[in-house]
Amino acid sequence: MKRLVEFLFEVGMLKKTPRTGFQFLGSGQESVASHSFRTAVIGFALAKEEAGADQSRVVMMSLFHDLPEARTGDHNYVNKRYVEVNEEAAVKDQMNGIPWGNEILELADEFSRGESLEAKLARDADQLDLILELKEQLDIGNKYAQDWLHFAEKRLLTPAARKMAKVILETDWTAWWFDKNTDWWVNGPNNKKKD
Numbered sequence: 194m195k196r197l198v199e200f201l202f203e204v205g206m207l208k209k210t211p212r213t214g215f216q217f218l219g220s221g222q223e224s225v226a227s228h229s230f231r232t233a234v235i236g237f238a239l240a241k242e243e244a245g246a247d248q249s250r251v252v253m254m255s256l257f258h259d260l261p262e263a264r265t266g267d268h269n270y271v272n273k274r275y276v277e278v279n280e281e282a283a284v285k286d287q288m289n290g291i292p293w294g295n296e297i298l299e300l301a302d303e304f305s306r307g308e309s310l311e312a313k314l315a316r317d318a319d320q321l322d323l324i325l326e327l328k329e330q331l332d333i334g335n336k337y338a339q340d341w342l343h344f345a346e347k348r349l350l351t352p353a354a355r356k357m358a359k360v361i362l363e364t365d366w367t368a369w370w371f372d373k374n375t376d377w378w379v380n381g382p383n384n385k386k387k388d
Contacts, residue, residue, distance in 0.1 A: 203287065237255075261281075
């Protein structure tokens with residue numbers, strides 16, 4: 194149990210590990226943990242759209258895909274030009290002494306190879322989280338996000354992910370809460386329309 198608790202403390206480092214690409218984009222910020230959470234939710238949604246996909250496997254890969262970054266930090270595309278990161282060694286060390294560590298190692302290897310349907314969906318979930326972040330930054334005025342969106346879209350592997358990306362790009366990031374076609378914003382909650 195002690196080794197498991199140590200691992201859980203280590204996982205907490207992901208909440209404190211920033212995603213570094215935003216420093217080059219010039220706006221936005223998030224932790225690796227917050228990225229991994231939404232990536233897992235996206236993975237679940239993509240797996241639901243893809244007949245025959247093992248939902249659990251997609252979600253698990255999506256959730257754990259950046260686990261090594263608790264030890265290596267997050268390296269963006271500029272960093273990767275100059276720095277070699279051994280994520281395979283990091284995740285092996287992380288799983289040392291964890292009773293179910295081999296399961297995570299298998300998931301990490303499958304994600305890294307990117308050959309199975311589930312790995313492709315998890316990789317797409319990773320990119321779709323980035324696309325959602327970039328669309329938000331574009332909507333609030335960061336013109337550079339458009340160029341980044343172009344390349345993130347090109348990395349998508351599955352039809353379901355490309356379809357989702359298309360809808361993301363057509364949707365204002367505030368659309369889920371900001372209904373401009375109501376008088377609520379003028380009259381407030383006390384003047385709701387009656388059904």
